[in-house]
Amino acid sequence: MVRITNKDIGRMEHLLLPEGCRFNDEHREFIRCIESRDVVACPGSGKTTALLAKILILASKMPFMDNRSLCVLTHTNVAIDLIKSKLWTNAEHLFRYPNFFGTIQAFTNKFLAIPAYIERYGNRWTFMGEDIYREKAEIFFNSNSLNNNKYISSLVKNKLKWKNSSEQKRIKIDFFINLDFEFSDNYISYRRGDTKTRKKILDGGNPSKNYSSIHSAKQGLLESGYLRFSDTFSLAKWYLDKWPIIKESMKQRFAFLLVDEAQDTDKEQLEILNSLFYSDQIITQYLGDPNQAIYRGFVYEDVFWNPKENPITFSDSKRFGKTITKAIEKIRVDTQISLKANIDINSVQPYILTYTEKPTDKKVLKAFAELIRKEKLNQNELIKDPIFKAVGWVGKDKTEEDKLCIRSYFRKYRKSIKNRKQNFSNLISYLYKPVSYDLKNEGAKIYRDAILRGIVRALGLGKVNHPKSNRPFTPQTFVQWMREDKESTYRKFLIKLSEWILKLHRGEKTAVQIKYEIASLIRKEQGIQHTDKLNHFLNDNEPEFLQEEQESSNIFKTDDGISIEVGTVHSVKGETHTATLYLETFYYDIDSKRLLPFLKGEYPQRESKLARHKENLKIAHVAFSRPTHLLVFACNEKNIKGHEKDLGKNGWTILKVE
Numbered sequence: 239m240v241r242i243t244n245k246d247i248g249r250m251e252h253l254l255l256p257e258g259c260r261f262n263d264e265h266r267e268f269i270r271c272i273e274s275r276d277v278v279a280c281p282g283s284g285k286t287t288a289l290l291a292k293i294l295i296l297a298s299k300m301p302f303m304d305n306r307s308l309c310v311l312t313h314t315n316v317a318i319d320l321i322k323s324k325l326w327t328n329a330e331h332l333f334r335y336p337n338f339f340g341t342i343q344a345f346t347n348k349f350l351a352i353p354a355y356i357e358r359y360g361n362r363w364t365f366m367g368e369d370i371y372r373e374k375a376e377i378f379f380n381s382n383s384l385n386n387n388k389y390i391s392s393l394v395k396n397k398l399k400w401k402n403s404s405e406q407k408r409i410k411i412d413f414f415i416n417l418d419f420e421f422s423d424n425y426i427s428y429r430r431g432d433t434k435t436r437k438k439i440l441d442g443g444n445p446s447k448n449y450s451s452i453h454s455a456k457q458g459l460l461e462s463g464y465l466r467f468s469d470t471f472s473l474a475k476w477y478l479d480k481w482p483i484i485k486e487s488m489k490q491r492f493a494f495l496l497v498d499e500a501q502d503t504d505k506e507q508l509e510i511l512n513s514l515f516y517s518d519q520i521i522t523q524y525l526g527d528p529n530q531a532i533y534r535g536f537v538y539e540d541v542f543w544n545p546k547e548n549p550i551t552f553s554d555s556k557r558f559g560k561t562i563t564k565a566i567e568k569i570r571v572d573t574q575i576s577l578k579a580n581i582d583i584n585s586v587q588p589y590i591l592t593y594t595e596k597p598t599d600k601k602v603l604k605a606f607a608e609l610i611r612k613e614k615l616n617q618n619e620l621i622k623d624p625i626f627k628a629v630g631w632v633g634k635d636k637t638e639e640d641k642l643c644i645r646s647y648f649r650k651y652r653k654s655i656k657n658r659k660q661n662f663s664n665l666i667s668y669l670y671k672p673v674s675y676d677l678k679n680e681g682a683k684i685y686r687d688a689i690l691r692g693i694v695r696a697l698g699l700g701k702v703n704h705p706k707s708n709r710p711f712t713p714q715t716f717v718q719w720m721r722e723d724k725e726s727t728y729r730k731f732l733i734k735l736s737e738w739i740l741k742l743h744r745g746e747k748t749a750v751q752i753k754y755e756i757a758s759l760i761r762k763e764q765g766i767q768h769t770d771k772l773n774h775f776l777n778d779n780e781p782e783f784l785q786e787e788q789e790s791s792n793i794f795k796t797d798d799g800i801s802i803e804v805g806t807v808h809s810v811k812g813e814t815h816t817a818t819l820y821l822e823t824f825y826y827d828i829d830s831k832r833l834l835p836f837l838k839g840e841y842p843q844r845e846s847k848l849a850r851h852k853e854n855l856k857i858a859h860v861a862f863s864r865p866t867h868l869l870v871f872a873c874n875e876k877n878i879k880g881h882e883k884d885l886g887k888n889g890w891t892i893l894k895v896e
Contacts, residue, residue, distance in 0.1 A: 240299050242270045242292075250291035261288065268292065268523075268550045276500070276545040277525040280577045281863035282557025282814065285525055289498055296494065297332040306493035307336040311345055311511075313502050336491055342507050343467055349484070350510070351470035354477035358421075364463045365712055366470070369661065374464045375415045375455075382455040384414060389448035393430075393439070417456060419469055421476035426453065431468060463709075471506040478513055489519045499812070500526030500543045508542050529570040529859045532808060554578045557814055559585030562862070562869050564889045568836045570859040571852050585867050586613050590837075590885065591819075592875035593895045597642075599649045602872045603628060603794045603802055605895045606819045615816050615867055616800050625814070626802045627864070628794070630821035631829065631857050633806040641824040647872070648804050651792055661695065664778035665757060668692035669742060669749035685739040687713060693756065699775050700766035734759075750779060807861045817868035820861040822877075826850055830877040833858055837871070838881060839888035 247269055251260055261269065265288040268277055279285040296308055333339055338348075347366075355364055365371075384390060385407050391398065394413050398406045416431035417440075425442030440449050460469070478484060495515045497503065503511070503524075515522050524543060531543070553576030555563065563579035565588045579585075591605050606628060610616055615624055628647070636643040644651045662668055668688045690713035698710045704719060711719070720728040738755070741747040757776040760766065794802045802819070810818075822829040832854045835842050845851045862869055875894065878885060882892055 246295045274522045276549040278549045279552035282555040283552035308494045309492045310339045310496045312498045346474045350474035354473040378455040419472040488514045495522040497524045500524035501531040505542045559583040561585045566862040568841045588869040590892045591872040607796045607800045624816040626817045628804045628819040629807045630823040632823035666753045696760045699772040815864045818865040819870040822873040830873040838884040
């Protein structure tokens with residue numbers, strides 16, 4: 239079995255940590271641990287760096303004695319990019335067979351969902367992605383006359399009130415899109431994907447009169463190869479139930495399973511992972527913080543991931559000092575998880591900004607900027623590239639309903655700004671620098687994906703299909719075809735693709751220059767038809783939504799250069815900020831009404847067990863644990879009236895927005 243030594247850990251300290259820094263005892267215990275044991279980590283505890291060290295040490299000791307390998311799963315591509323950026327030659331094979339390093343989604347697709355689709359529908363040419371799925375779903379929705387379907391209307395009737403016909407149709411389409419498959423061998427049932435309970439509403443084994451038209455549309459999408467990401471987990475579950483022998487193949491292939499940000503693993507994902515890897519022969523280690531369990535679009539009362547008995551704890555926060563630690567100590571569901579301050583960070587006293595009646599546009603953000611100036615966080619020589627963000631729970635526009643949302647504080651805010659458009663009418667639009675949020679979460683991959691989407695879009699306009707399936711290329715099938723059928727050209731293409739990515743990111747070449755290089759290659763492609771649409775696509779130099787891509791309308795800027803990015807709490811999960819402002823919003827009630835006793839340093843047992851309170855504590859904990867230096871909470875002054883003294887005792891400074 240693998241043995242990890244102090245010498246191994248010392249090498250990682252030299253590679254990964256600032257000069258003179260060392261891993262603490264908790265980190266060392268985890269890095270050495272070669273048994274199935276989980277890690278419960280407080281915010282900013284250095285979890286990712288410790289995981290990175292362990293992965294690189296294991297990679298340096300491969301192949302293992304039994305020739306088994308390493309499986310590392312994440313929820314985003316950030317960790318993948320991080321490891322690649324720290325790579326040295328001894329770890330290059332980490333990303334090659336028989337190892338697997340990637341997202342849970344990519345793992346599920348590769349080992350379960352794609353084989354399931356091939357077996358069930360006879361081909362592997364799938365189009366996966368939310369944008370293209372929505373585009374095709376509307377076609378099937380209309381062709382099956384589902385806008386007039388009374389059953390769908392009855393299920394979303396509360397959302398249809400006071401809406402015009404086009405808004406009502408959009409709501410119904412959203413409902414249709416979010417229906418989740420439940421596969422059996424002989425039929426398909428459907429669950430609601432737009433609610434936490436995911437209740438089954440259409441039983442394929444006992445079909446009602448409502449079943450036929452809805453099933454016809456959803457099945458038509460599926461058979462045509464159009465899938466949402468959630469569809470892959472439904473297919474994976476069916477495939478795993480049908481072929482339990484797959485579990486044996488996992489035992490033979492993988493010696494270790496490491497899962498990062500385990501609290502973000504939802505019920506379906508955990509069921510699949512536990513089914514595949516539950517074995518004495520595989521060492522499984524999940525790392526996460528149950529207090530930060532907020533899932534894709536939902537916050538659940540309970541956490542799906544429950545750490546194994548006797549977990550290793552990371553209790554020292556590297557992120558913030560004593561003042562922030564004291565303020566957030568009770569703003570969490572599980573107060574048993576240790577949370578110690580970083581004595582080397584001089585965090586300032588947290589503030590509560592209060593306003594009367596309703597927050598006016600930008601006024602709270604201006605007050606936040608003034609606090610940043612007061613504490614000199616924008617001019618501190620010790621803080622390199624300071625980050626200031628304002629976040630709230632509810633990003634959806636609720637202003638017409640007179641309910642607090644992020645737009646109540648910043649009228650320009652648009653929740654959809656973070657979702658990059660997938661399809662453009664010209665090639666150049668694929669080549670402009672993404673917004674900083676995308677780069678931070680996706681890294682170079684976002685350039686690669688955009689360029690490949692532009693290329694396959696051009697091939698489609700030029701009537702070039704996959705020679706075997708005679709179907710339009712997707713980025714995945716294009717790369718696979720190049721690799722399998724045009725090997726010599728494929729290697730040259732990869733080199734060229736890397737050059738384009740690097741030069742775009744560094745600004746060494748403009749989007750126009752790169753566009754001409756790509757267009758030149760496309761025009762030389764054998765069999766391409768030079769249609770008017772293709773020529774316009776390649777020649778047009780007017781980018782779409784350039785203003786949104788380069789200057790996000792979700793950024794509030796002051797005259798003296800302070801930039802505050804505005805977004806949802808979900809959007810900043812895992813980030814570290816210099817200063818964070820949490821904006822009170824309305825989700826079944828106002829934040830401060832639920833959080834007040836916890837803000838005062840109390841922990842009332844009854845409230846701590848209520849579903850909405852638990853949800854709010856998780857959201858607030860994620861937001862409150864982002865900053866290194868300054869934490870600010872904005873709320874209506876009437877919601878804390880009479881409690882100012884107790885809030886002050888717990889370290890909060892109350893400041894009225896004038």
